[in-house]
Amino acid sequence: MVGKERLEKARERVIETIAQNIHLYGLTPSAGRQFGTMYFHDEPMTLDDMTEELGMSKTSMSTSVRALSNVKLVERAWKRGVRKDLYQVTDDWYQSFVDLFSIKWRRSVSLHTNAVRRSLTELEELVKEPDISEELKIEAKADIEKLRYLRDYYDWLDRLVDAFEDQEIFNLVPIKNSSIDK
Amino acid sequence: MVGKERLEKARERVIETIAQNIHLYGLTPSAGRQFGTMYFHDEPMTLDDMTEELGMSKTSMSTSVRALSNVKLVERAWKRGVRKDLYQVTDDWYQSFVDLFSIKWRRSVSLHTNAVRRSLTELEELVKEPDISEELKIEAKADIEKLRYLRDYYDWLDRLVDAFEDQEIFNLVPIKNSSIDK
DNA sequence: TAGTTTGTACAGAAAAAACTGTACAAACAA
DNA sequence: TTGTTTGTACAGTTTTTTCTGTACAAACTA
Numbered sequence: 214m215v216g217k218e219r220l221e222k223a224r225e226r227v228i229e230t231i232a233q234n235i236h237l238y239g240l241t242p243s244a245g246r247q248f249g250t251m252y253f254h255d256e257p258m259t260l261d262d263m264t265e266e267l268g269m270s271k272t273s274m275s276t277s278v279r280a281l282s283n284v285k286l287v288e289r290a291w292k293r294g295v296r297k298d299l300y301q302v303t304d305d306w307y308q309s310f311v312d313l314f315s316i317k318w319r320r321s322v323s324l325h326t327n328a329v330r331r332s333l334t335e336l337e338e339l340v341k342e343p344d345i346s347e348e349l350k351i352e353a354k355a356d357i358e359k360l361r362y363l364r365d366y367y368d369w370l371d372r373l374v375d376a377f378e379d380q381e382i383f384n385l386v387p388i389k390n391s392s393i394d395k
Numbered sequence: 396m397v398g399k400e401r402l403e404k405a406r407e408r409v410i411e412t413i414a415q416n417i418h419l420y421g422l423t424p425s426a427g428r429q430f431g432t433m434y435f436h437d438e439p440m441t442l443d444d445m446t447e448e449l450g451m452s453k454t455s456m457s458t459s460v461r462a463l464s465n466v467k468l469v470e471r472a473w474k475r476g477v478r479k480d481l482y483q484v485t486d487d488w489y490q491s492f493v494d495l496f497s498i499k500w501r502r503s504v505s506l507h508t509n510a511v512r513r514s515l516t517e518l519e520e521l522v523k524e525p526d527i528s529e530e531l532k533i534e535a536k537a538d539i540e541k542l543r544y545l546r547d548y549y550d551w552l553d554r555l556v557d558a559f560e561d562q563e564i565f566n567l568v569p570i571k572n573s574s575i576d577k
Numbered sequence: 578t579a580g581t582t583t584g585t586a587c588a589g590a591a592a593a594a595a596c597t598g599t600a601c602a603a604a605c606a607a
Numbered sequence: 608t609t610g611t612t613t614g615t616a617c618a619g620t621t622t623t624t625t626c627t628g629t630a631c632a633a634a635c636t637a
Binding site for chain 4: 275276279297
């Protein structure tokens with residue numbers, strides 16, 4: 214096998230692994246392949262570059278590059294004299310992980326917290342009323358307990374996201390750089 | 396609105412929010428609804444209970460309860476005299492989060508690490524060979540740099556999963572219990 | 578033993594998601 | 608101004624996923 218092919222194969226293996234795992238980021242394998250391709254491409258790429266490289270429609274490239282941008286895996290680049298939009302992979306993967314974590318979970322926490330708060334208020338009202346059956350009251354109280362547990366849980370999750378965003382997580386789990394040894 | 400309905404509505408709101416967010420766990424909204432329903436159901440449920448409660452086929456209940464078990468959101472229960480399989484929601488949501496995190500990311504890290512290691516070895520072989528073009532050598536060296544970066548990154552991710560599994564994350568972000576105050 | 582009950586494999590139907598080609602607006606060039 | 612180029616909205620097609628009903632094996636009952 215010639216050298217160029219071996220290089221290509223080494224790249225493809227990693228790109229395909231990214232494609233098969235990017236569902237953890239809520240993205241499709243196609244978007245993952247696009248991301249992987251961009252990672253090994255030294256220069257920022259245009260939508261047309263991607264169309265050519267991946268053999269897919271420009272429309273697809275446009276939509277998935279936006280999906281990648283939304284989770285901050287890809288960013289706009291600029292190069293003088295180039296009129297087309299340019300995109301490149303965000304260079305700090307640790308930060309990308311934190312951003313992803315934050316984007317995904319913060320939203321979820323917010324939605325849950327709202328729902329739980331509203332339901333909790335309603336049930337706390339309910340049990341106060343004098344003319345409800347004893348049976349219902351017991352059930353409502355059990356639910357209130359559960360909702361308080363959820364409230365605490367989502368509060369924890371929120372603080373967890375804080376810890377990621379504030380870079381505190383890197384104190385607990387430091388980044389090591391293996392190339393320092395060389 | 397009568398009391399029972401108000402209770403029901405308060406539950407439904409939370410269940411639906413869970414359903415809409417459970418994609419973060421790689422599960423479908425249906426599975427999320429099932430999970431939510433089980434959470435507010437005080438007794439462990441059988442597949443037939445779920446079929447009735449959710450108005451879906453027993454086959455669906457069977458497959459999604461397995462999906463929920465796989466990520467440890469649901470576990471088998473036992474009650475004397477009941478022949479049907481019983482399931483209930485795992486009661487420690489913090490642990491569930493940790494388990495999910497671990498299951499999902501550990502697998503991803505392992506796959507990536509393997510791919511990166513193999514490709515790295517191949518490229519390190521490649522650049523050693525004397526009869527390859529200078530151009531190719533430069534490209535391969537650039538890729539090697541990138542792969543080393545990935546190796547470090549996945550090593551960090553692996554240690555991050557360790558920190559979750561070893562409960563160290565709870566030192567950084569402690570669980571608070573709001574009901575203690577009352 | 579034979580007769581139920583229970584859970585799931587499997588094939589097909591229904592629903593959802595991904596992808597493409599066309600069309601067009603916005604930005605730029607001349 | 609008119610003529611290009613570029614990115615994306617949108618409708619329709621293809622592919623994938625989810626859901627259902629049937630069939631059947633394993634476990635239990637009598």
